[in-house]
Amino acid sequence: MELKKYKLADIAKIEISGVDKKTIEGETPVRLCNFVDVYYNWAITKDKAKRFMIASAKQSEIDRFSIGKGMVAITKDSETKYDIGVATYIADNFDNVVLGYHCALITPNPTIVDGKYLNAFMHTQYIQKYFENNASGSGQRYTLSNDTISNIPVLLPPMEVQRTIGKLLADLDRKIELNRQINDNLEAMAKQLYNYWFVQFDFPNEEGKPYKSSGGAMVWNEKLKREIPKGWSCESLQNICSIKRGASPRPIDEYMDSSCNGMPWVKISDATVSSSPFLTQIKECIIQEGVSKSVRVIPNTLIVSNSATPGIPKFIQLEACVHDGWLVVTNYNEVFTYYLYYVIKMIRQNLLHMASGSIFKNLKTDYLKEFICIIPHMNILELYHKKVEKIMKQILNHQNNTEELTRQRDELLPLLMNGQASVNSD
Incomplete structure (x- = not known):
């Protein structure tokens, strides 16, 4: 597979963010895509952005650092040189999400480089070694200079191959993200069950009805300074x-x-x-x-x-x-x-x-x-344990599956990038 070599600055616009986590009166409220959001995610979606912190930004900062579909963000500064240059793909368009400081925003030229491919390329050992060798600083903080980022050597196959590779790896990440969402919902169920039974005391009574709401007897507990179910x-x-x-x-x-x-x-x-x-x-x-x-x-x-x-x-x-x-x-x-x-x-x-x-x-x-x-009564604890154990086993199964998919993605990455593996029509 023929690969052409470019400098990143020749195929993309690069902006170094300085937007901090503060909320300042008179500035526009925004959601901030921070260092950790970039570091821990292969891609940034609308669902992830709902959990981003609220901050504020000047209009000039919003114009420069608003993230949108097709862009790539990378970590720029960190305590260790192994945590810089970590990339994420911006998978959706957003109305009010801005990239935070210690990060760089990369907008690819879509006629030359596919954003999904560029994100994958940034995860290769080839580029990680480049960052490690070119990071400046020592001891307390490491950083990537503007020149280091601009001169990143990018190897590009034909656009059709870029899109195929980028889509395959993005599809794997979507499955990984779906597993995470399922687990979030499962844990929310287990947490809600705990709240119903042991905070609101609406565990099932002998008739299967919610205990406290159905008039179950409550007694004052002096140690807790509150009422708890009788017999607890x-x-x-x-x-x-x-x-x-x-x-x-x-x-x-x-x-x-x-x-x-x-x-x-x-x-x-x-x-x-x-x-x-x-x-x-x-x-x-x-x-x-x-x-x-x-x-x-x-x-x-x-x-x-x-x-x-x-x-x-x-x-x-x-x-x-x-x-x-x-x-x-x-x-x-x-x-x-x-x-x-x-x-x-x-x-x-x-x-x-x-x-x-x-x-x-x-x-x-x-x-x-x-x-x-x-x-609680032991019979209530036993019933709760059985219900939550089933949920927890599902969470662990999905988590193990996610880790296996992540390993597959990471193993495929260098093989696809150097042409040792290819993606067929299936």
Whole structure:
């Protein structure tokens, strides 16, 4: 396959955004497509944009940095050189979405380069190496200069091939996004069920009717300072389960990727990789020297972040060592599994208020241990567990499928780009 080489500036317009996250009186309200929105998404759609933060921008900024279908955005500045040059495709047109700072907006010349193809090309190892080798800065911050971005070497096949490759990879991403949307809906169902049963107390009574709305007996609980269903009780979390902090063995001055002979190393940065209840992929691995000094967990262990972004619960899905930025929750009756998850998830705002620290918030283990939790009747807990377990299994299946599709997309990418694989009419 013949490939022509261009400089990016010769086939696209490049704008470096400086739109910050502030809302300033007199400016126009906009939704801001931030660094993290670019970093974590293969494509930006209208559905994703609904969740973007609200900020404001000057009209001149709106004119320059409004995103629209066919454009590509890339991350420009970050703490590590591996997080710059990450691209996303703008899949829809928007009325009020602007690209935020630390990012660059690329508008391809549609007669020369297809936006979907350009986005895919920006994800290749060839270009990532270019960014790593040409990033400026050290220590605290790395950046791509305007010249570095303008001189990106872009290899282009004929337009028909570009469109075919771009469409195939975009179709895979749409399936990945559909899985995420299904999982969002499934988790919303599980959360709503928790609210109905354990916040509004409209769990099914003996006749299958909502308990409180049907006149079910409520009694005052002095510890909780509220009414709860008759026969229910309350306990501190430490009387329901064991809670202990992870560990950071020192000195350990070498952390390696997943190919090392140690174990997966769950760090606090893994807390916000996705909103899923399940943590299935770990970025780093701790060397063998540190494994024996670490807190190890088995698959499906419940862990809760306690620093930087405290109060995020996750079920880890692999055997791993846990950093001291996490709390490990164990030794509870199986029927409490998903109930505990949503108890912690629903009280997160309270936990954030309790957390200390001016830059990185830290949650003291005792706060979680001493939290007073409602204890429903066991038959209600068992019924809730059975219902939510089915939902959670579906979420995990979709998440595993998403990760497999992502692997397929990433494996296909270099093969398609260098001509080792082609897309037939099927």
